[in-house]
Amino acid sequence: GTTKKSVADDDAGAHASHAKADPHAPTKKGLTVAFLPKQVNNPYFTVADKGGEQALKQLGSSYKEVGPNSATDTSGQVSYVNTLTQQQVDGIAVSAQDPGALCTALKQAMKNGIKVVTYDSDTNTGCRDVFVSQAGAEALGRSQVQLLGRQLGYKGEIAILSAAQTATNQNTWIGFMKDELKKPRYKDMKLVTTAYGNDDAQQSFQQTQGLLQEHPRLAGIISPTTVGIKAAAQYLSGSKYKGKVRLTGLGTPDDMRRYVKNGTVDAFELWDPAKLGALAAHASVALSSGQITGRRGETFEAGSLGTFTLGDKGVIDLGAPTVFDRDNIDRYRF
Amino acid sequence: MTDSALVRAVRWDTVVGALLLVLLLLSFAFVDGFGNALNLSFLIGSTLPVALIALPMTLLVVSGEIDLSVASTAGLSGAVMGALWNAGMAIETIIPLCLLLGVVCGLVNGLLVTRLGLPSLAVTIGTMAAYRGIAQIVLGSDAVTDFPGRYLDFAAGRIGGSFVPYALPPFLVLLAVAVLVLHATPFGRSLFAIGANEEAARFAGIRVKRHKLWLFTATGLLASATGIFWALHYASARYDNATGLELSVVAAVLLGGISFDGGRGTLGGAVAGVFLLGALQNVMSLLNVSAQSQIVVTGILLVASVLGPRLARRIAAARTARAVRAATALPHAS
Amino acid sequence: MTVTGRTPAPTVEPGTAAETRLLDRVFRLRELAILAVLLVMVAVTQADNPEFLSAQGVKDLLLNATILVLVASGQALVVITRNVDLSVGSVLGLTAFAAGDFLQGGGNALVAVLLAVALGIGCGLLNGALVSLGRVPALVVTLGTLYIVRGADSIWVGSRQITASDLPDAFTDFGSGGLSAVPYLALIALAVLVATAYYLRNFGGGRELYALGSHPEAARLAGIPVRRRVLAAYVACGALTGLAGALYLARFGNVDSSTGSGYELTVVSAVVVGGVAFTGGSGSVYGAALGALLLTTVGSVLPALGASSVWVLAINGVLLVLAIAVDRIVALRVARALKKRSAPHRRDLRHD
Amino acid sequence: MPEPPMPEPPVLAAQGLSKSFGAVRALRNVSLELYAGQAHALAGENGAGKSTLIKTLAGVHRPDAGSLSLRGEPVVLHGPADARDAGVAVIHQEPTLFPDLSVAENIFMGRQPRRSLRRVDHRAMNAAAGALFARLAVGLDPERPARGLSIADQQLVETAKALSFDARVLIMDEPTAALTGSEVARLFGVVRALRDQGCAILFVSHRLEEIFGLCGHVTTLRDGEVVASEPVADLTEDTLVRRMVGRDLGELYPRQPAEPGEVALSVRRLTREGVFTDVSFDVRGGEIVGLAGLVGAGRSEVARAVFGVDKWDAGTAEVCGRPLTNGSPSAAMAAGLVLVPEDRRAQGLVMDMSIERNIGLTGLRSTVRAGLVDRGAERGRALDWAVRLKVKYARIADAVGTLSGGNQQKVVLAKWLATGPRVLIVDEPTRGIDIGTKAEVHRLLSGLAADGVAVLMISSDLPEILGMADRVLVMHEGRLTAELPRADATEESVLAAATGRAR
Numbered sequence A: 001g002t003t004k005k006s007v008a009d010d011d012a013g014a015h016a017s018h019a020k021a022d023p024h025a026p027t028k029k030g031l032t033v034a035f036l037p038k039q040v041n042n043p044y045f046t047v048a049d050k051g052g053e054q055a056l057k058q059l060g061s062s063y064k065e066v067g068p069n070s071a072t073d074t075s076g077q078v079s080y081v082n083t084l085t086q087q088q089v090d091g092i093a094v095s096a097q098d099p100g101a102l103c104t105a106l107k108q109a110m111k112n113g114i115k116v117v118t119y120d121s122d123t124n125t126g127c128r129d130v131f132v133s134q135a136g137a138e139a140l141g142r143s144q145v146q147l148l149g150r151q152l153g154y155k156g157e158i159a160i161l162s163a164a165q166t167a168t169n170q171n172t173w174i175g176f177m178k179d180e181l182k183k184p185r186y187k188d189m190k191l192v193t194t195a196y197g198n199d200d201a202q203q204s205f206q207q208t209q210g211l212l213q214e215h216p217r218l219a220g221i222i223s224p225t226t227v228g229i230k231a232a233a234q235y236l237s238g239s240k241y242k243g244k245v246r247l248t249g250l251g252t253p254d255d256m257r258r259y260v261k262n263g264t265v266d267a268f269e270l271w272d273p274a275k276l277g278a279l280a281a282h283a284s285v286a287l288s289s290g291q292i293t294g295r296r297g298e299t300f301e302a303g304s305l306g307t308f309t310l311g312d313k314g315v316i317d318l319g320a321p322t323v324f325d326r327d328n329i330d331r332y333r334f
Numbered sequence B: 001m002t003d004s005a006l007v008r009a010v011r012w013d014t015v016v017g018a019l020l021l022v023l024l025l026l027s028f029a030f031v032d033g034f035g036n037a038l039n040l041s042f043l044i045g046s047t048l049p050v051a052l053i054a055l056p057m058t059l060l061v062v063s064g065e066i067d068l069s070v071a072s073t074a075g076l077s078g079a080v081m082g083a084l085w086n087a088g089m090a091i092e093t094i095i096p097l098c099l100l101l102g103v104v105c106g107l108v109n110g111l112l113v114t115r116l117g118l119p120s121l122a123v124t125i126g127t128m129a130a131y132r133g134i135a136q137i138v139l140g141s142d143a144v145t146d147f148p149g150r151y152l153d154f155a156a157g158r159i160g161g162s163f164v165p166y167a168l169p170p171f172l173v174l175l176a177v178a179v180l181v182l183h184a185t186p187f188g189r190s191l192f193a194i195g196a197n198e199e200a201a202r203f204a205g206i207r208v209k210r211h212k213l214w215l216f217t218a219t220g221l222l223a224s225a226t227g228i229f230w231a232l233h234y235a236s237a238r239y240d241n242a243t244g245l246e247l248s249v250v251a252a253v254l255l256g257g258i259s260f261d262g263g264r265g266t267l268g269g270a271v272a273g274v275f276l277l278g279a280l281q282n283v284m285s286l287l288n289v290s291a292q293s294q295i296v297v298t299g300i301l302l303v304a305s306v307l308g309p310r311l312a313r314r315i316a317a318a319r320t321a322r323a324v325r326a327a328t329a330l331p332h333a334s
Numbered sequence C: 001m002t003v004t005g006r007t008p009a010p011t012v013e014p015g016t017a018a019e020t021r022l023l024d025r026v027f028r029l030r031e032l033a034i035l036a037v038l039l040v041m042v043a044v045t046q047a048d049n050p051e052f053l054s055a056q057g058v059k060d061l062l063l064n065a066t067i068l069v070l071v072a073s074g075q076a077l078v079v080i081t082r083n084v085d086l087s088v089g090s091v092l093g094l095t096a097f098a099a100g101d102f103l104q105g106g107g108n109a110l111v112a113v114l115l116a117v118a119l120g121i122g123c124g125l126l127n128g129a130l131v132s133l134g135r136v137p138a139l140v141v142t143l144g145t146l147y148i149v150r151g152a153d154s155i156w157v158g159s160r161q162i163t164a165s166d167l168p169d170a171f172t173d174f175g176s177g178g179l180s181a182v183p184y185l186a187l188i189a190l191a192v193l194v195a196t197a198y199y200l201r202n203f204g205g206g207r208e209l210y211a212l213g214s215h216p217e218a219a220r221l222a223g224i225p226v227r228r229r230v231l232a233a234y235v236a237c238g239a240l241t242g243l244a245g246a247l248y249l250a251r252f253g254n255v256d257s258s259t260g261s262g263y264e265l266t267v268v269s270a271v272v273v274g275g276v277a278f279t280g281g282s283g284s285v286y287g288a289a290l291g292a293l294l295l296t297t298v299g300s301v302l303p304a305l306g307a308s309s310v311w312v313l314a315i316n317g318v319l320l321v322l323a324i325a326v327d328r329i330v331a332l333r334v335a336r337a338l339k340k341r342s343a344p345h346r347r348d349l350r351h352d
Numbered sequence D: 001m002p003e004p005p006m007p008e009p010p011v012l013a014a015q016g017l018s019k020s021f022g023a024v025r026a027l028r029n030v031s032l033e034l035y036a037g038q039a040h041a042l043a044g045e046n047g048a049g050k051s052t053l054i055k056t057l058a059g060v061h062r063p064d065a066g067s068l069s070l071r072g073e074p075v076v077l078h079g080p081a082d083a084r085d086a087g088v089a090v091i092h093q094e095p096t097l098f099p100d101l102s103v104a105e106n107i108f109m110g111r112q113p114r115r116s117l118r119r120v121d122h123r124a125m126n127a128a129a130g131a132l133f134a135r136l137a138v139g140l141d142p143e144r145p146a147r148g149l150s151i152a153d154q155q156l157v158e159t160a161k162a163l164s165f166d167a168r169v170l171i172m173d174e175p176t177a178a179l180t181g182s183e184v185a186r187l188f189g190v191v192r193a194l195r196d197q198g199c200a201i202l203f204v205s206h207r208l209e210e211i212f213g214l215c216g217h218v219t220t221l222r223d224g225e226v227v228a229s230e231p232v233a234d235l236t237e238d239t240l241v242r243r244m245v246g247r248d249l250g251e252l253y254p255r256q257p258a259e260p261g262e263v264a265l266s267v268r269r270l271t272r273e274g275v276f277t278d279v280s281f282d283v284r285g286g287e288i289v290g291l292a293g294l295v296g297a298g299r300s301e302v303a304r305a306v307f308g309v310d311k312w313d314a315g316t317a318e319v320c321g322r323p324l325t326n327g328s329p330s331a332a333m334a335a336g337l338v339l340v341p342e343d344r345r346a347q348g349l350v351m352d353m354s355i356e357r358n359i360g361l362t363g364l365r366s367t368v369r370a371g372l373v374d375r376g377a378e379r380g381r382a383l384d385w386a387v388r389l390k391v392k393y394a395r396i397a398d399a400v401g402t403l404s405g406g407n408q409q410k411v412v413l414a415k416w417l418a419t420g421p422r423v424l425i426v427d428e429p430t431r432g433i434d435i436g437t438k439a440e441v442h443r444l445l446s447g448l449a450a451d452g453v454a455v456l457m458i459s460s461d462l463p464e465i466l467g468m469a470d471r472v473l474v475m476h477e478g479r480l481t482a483e484l485p486r487a488d489a490t491e492e493s494v495l496a497a498a499t500g501r502a503r
């Protein structure tokens, strides 16, 4: 059979034959943009979607949020895409649980004139117009390693505690982390294993325990997921490893405040999810207004966020993540 | 005589059928976007996996057993299908192999239950984890999406512009076969006896173990067929495909009036239950009912499904008792 | 017709007392088999990884088991009556959040625990009332309440979450602290477990739970207040789940609207592995607790052995199947050996 | 209405009870009075309403009309517990034990002896149960679980339970149906003692000699109505039968002589460890062989093993020269051997299934057309046999569980007779069947034998064995102890072998 990659490229090629973008087209009002997160009731997505809501309000369009109750209910997410297609919304901003599973439904939606923006977690390239990336995947992956390296003095065994084994964004970041670790500066740092906590507090907890038992000389853990880092921090803070094993990764300031203050965690990072949502909203409206079509080099205005340029394969980068530590954490609430 | 007609009329499977009908009629009339062909095909397509597994599951439950590993079997055959496809095997060879794998999974369950006499609930909770785990080992974090278009179209497409997915007619054939098997063959008769009183069935010369083994095998086969359908329908083969499907199947089958004590229920009821839940979810999404509220509604429906007939029966019984009392009171009034 | 034959020897023959003791041992062996599997597993792991049974390691093992032990004991009570409570996962999530919400608002820790227990009792009452008054299949009803409680919880909680920083330090410290390697939480669980087991064995109410699970119709004829007992079992299960919810909060510190979802399957596995039959009337809470310990230990053993996360799930499942199969084979073997030994007496041992 | 033999009010009285199940009127305006120190019999055909009356007295059923009174005071029973608290102990027709609990716990459930803090005193409980069994002369271990007890043993546990109440009223619904003479004698001894201590007894049996042996007064029901209530002394067996059946009966054991043919069932050195040992016998076509023994002698176990529901450990069994597969009932049935089991509720019937389907279960292969069940043929087969055995039912599609005990037993017989077997093993075939139908069943068995069927009849009813069998095999503690030709089979010789005195 053929390989997955070549098909994805075919799709991208087909996609490139759209109408031309007009950066000066007027911004349409009265649109309906639906946000479809991986999971409703997930605090991270709630903040992101709230950002989208505010942006849409300022743009004079309306917002709605639908989504499955569980982050692994892929068929539920597909059903929601279908429902939104039925309801003829103007744009869908979706964080895909699965890069492939949503494709058929999203293409169906695009065929019906709906603009599709992915945010936070992408689908295959051909199944959406643009992807709003929470910071360049490369920057995110490398910066977490850099962060931990600094805390460890570039020495010792480290491990990664990820979410699901299938999470696209996690895997991309981990790829860049491994690449970063190849640099000579990290020759004394060794990645011993990658564990998966499935974004479940209890499982992440047990995986952390296991990591520490199996690798008694473990010096640091990177957990590029908000659930994972929180569970790991809670375990460390109640164990003898507190303050001895360094932990960093992606977390929200509200979750991590206690652990930063009690010395379990020195520093971690994250983008501002509200901005991510807002940018997705702007991108969606820009698509509907014809200001962009998803091709490399197109630019659009995103209100107070500034001007953004589309990169390769229709990817829009939010910018560098913020590093939180004891000094600045109290300035952030989310 | 009238009371039994009444009691027969309030048999739960007929009630579920009627409810489904009412729901469909009301939705056609009052819910925007429900009645068009696209939505109906979505609805049927997303309900088919549950319906497909519900067929053998109903037979299994009637005979007093249960198989909770179905979703994992589906996931496993999807994963193996993906892995083999990646390895370059022809899809025409892969599909029979995957079906064979399903048969093996079912056989393992069946042998553990019949040869060792273990409770099927316990066994299949175990194999549920085992099969899913094997799927994870086989496919890891890959998501295979590039299956041949012909097959994808079959699983996701519909006949012409109508609402009928290509996969519906084959399902209807299977349904007819299952109905005949359960309700009109000696085999089906035996299942009811086994479920209601296994010992009496043995004394009547029914080969209890062999029957059960057949059922587990058939369940495995159809579960893997579902897994293949799922992977093609969503154009994504991942190890965690169809996670949680077993609970949907169990809920739908229960809603259809199949007693988990064994020995009672009809396939019509089970299938009506499946489509009632499917249609209800579709309608509620179209009406912008949140995922959380949908869950509550599902729960209430389940509780009502058992309380309802009971109340009806009690009322009917009270009424006939009163009638009889009135009849007997007169001649003995002296 | 009145025929008088020579009457057979009355009362208990001398051989039976010893036979009975053996029989008793076999019944207890169900639990012994699990214990053996558990010990072997721990020993192997310890040999491979000396860190496993360090003070921290033991503490972690016990802590991991605590919450499952509590919920599984509650579930065992219900299963013994030939019912089931699938809503435990939802109730756990709800009570944990409620306790956290209360503590977050500056409430007293003890009151928070009581609140969680009370809420659990409320849910137990709901389940018990539906099952016992409506006399409807527990599986359906509690699957329904699983959805209802989870849905209501999600609506109430929304995207809020409780994090450890919202909780009083004393509370979370209690959750991870202990007397050397024995965590406080494990002590609580142990106390509850022993009390429950003693009640089941030695009090009329407890025996009646077994009776009505063994044969509901006979229980009715024997004048056992079936509804009240079933209700009580559900309430106890709810209370234990509520307690577990509070302890979950203390232990993990992080609770949101999806806490505990899918937990029911783990609980049911623990109960089944522990030898509590779903047909009611047999098994013990000790068995359920051992089952819980086994499951959580498997969960800790694999990472400690360095098994890749990819393998964990599969090995977990295979171990589970093996555990029940071995348990069963041992029971059958012993039964057969016993039968042969007691050949001169007719009494047969058949428990399945 | 009976005139009270004593001035004091009846201990338990029912006035004008009526009870209907759907369209079936099980009781119509029934009145009954039980006096202290009196044993009262309740007679009637299968389905006459005896058990329904007893369940109403026991608080299991709520009557549609009528009332109950205790020592002259009107009472309303809200459940079995109320009746128990009022001093009414009941042995129901179908034993209902807790299979997972010990025998002692079964007896004392709900009223265990207590220690401090209201804890159950297990030791005292076992001792008390042991004492009860001693009174009944039963060698049961109080600590063994009730699962696996034979029907007779179950019945005895129920009896011990009822005795443990020290009740003022003892109601017994066919307590002797599965017992052999010696157990019955022992039981009657205990019951007589209770009666003489002032306990009121209500007793149901289809064995007339038991009614005449124990009771002083008899009430006869027919179709839910009281047809007579009179002192036993005024009656002969024939008049009582006429009261119940409404006509005279023919000969009770109509054995038609038949020429024994080839050996149809041959069992050699069959052993199941711990249960029976070294059992060998032949049954010829056209022959009825009785298998006698005390309760627990292992007769049913032999039958179960031959049929294949249990595996045997050693030996062989052949049907018409073809060896049977160990542990395969379906193979046995294919070879033409069927077993009519003794426990109709656990082994014979699927209670929630209709009469028609129950009978149909044994004939699924013969009523098939093009792979599908031929419903017409199935119904025809069921109706045919239901009528031949005089099953009393409202509709053939009714659940079997709604039938009276005796009628259920007839369905069990119908179910296996309908297969047209070559070898028929019947285990307690007439347990709970009324005297009229019993004669019918005997005639039927006799007729089958005349047609060349080999019949092995296990029965605890010794007169039945003696009256029907061409040859009598006797078992004692898992071994065959005697084989008596018809001429030598007497009560004495059979009992001697059954109690191990022979040899």
Ligand SMILES: Nc1ncnc2c1ncn2[C@@H]1O[C@H](COP(=O)(O)OP(=O)(O)OP(=O)(O)O)[C@@H](O)[C@H]1O
Residues within 6 Å of the ligand: D021, D022, D024, D025, D026, D044, D045, D046, D047, D048, D049, D050, D051, D052, D053, D093, D392, D401, D402, D403, D404, D405, D406, D407, D432, D434
């Ligand atoms: N639960 C029930 N539902 C419907 N009908 C019933 C039920 N119980 C009894 N009947 C009917 O009531 C009638 C009387 O039954 P009952 O059991 O009292 O007879 P019986 O005199 O005890 O007979 P037997 O000697 O066979 O035990 C029968 O026709 C029976 O079918």
Ligand SMILES: Nc1ncnc2c1ncn2[C@@H]1O[C@H](COP(=O)(O)OP(=O)(O)OP(=O)(O)O)[C@@H](O)[C@H]1O
Residues within 6 Å of the ligand: C346, C347, C348, C349, C350, D147, D148, D149, D150, D151, D152, D153, D178, D275, D293, D294, D295, D296, D297, D298, D299, D300, D301, D302, D342, D460
């Ligand atoms: N299914 C069973 N499992 C275990 N033990 C059993 C089972 N059935 C019977 N037994 C025991 O085996 C012994 C032999 O019982 P069996 O029923 O064969 O005796 P029987 O001679 O037929 O007497 P009866 O039929 O009059 O009770 C009894 O002690 C009985 O308790």
Ligand SMILES: [Mg+2]
Residues within 6 Å of the ligand: D050, D051, D052, D093, D173, D404, D405, D406
């Ligand atoms: Mg009766």
Ligand SMILES: [Mg+2]
Residues within 6 Å of the ligand: D150, D299, D300, D301, D342, D427
């Ligand atoms: Mg017997």
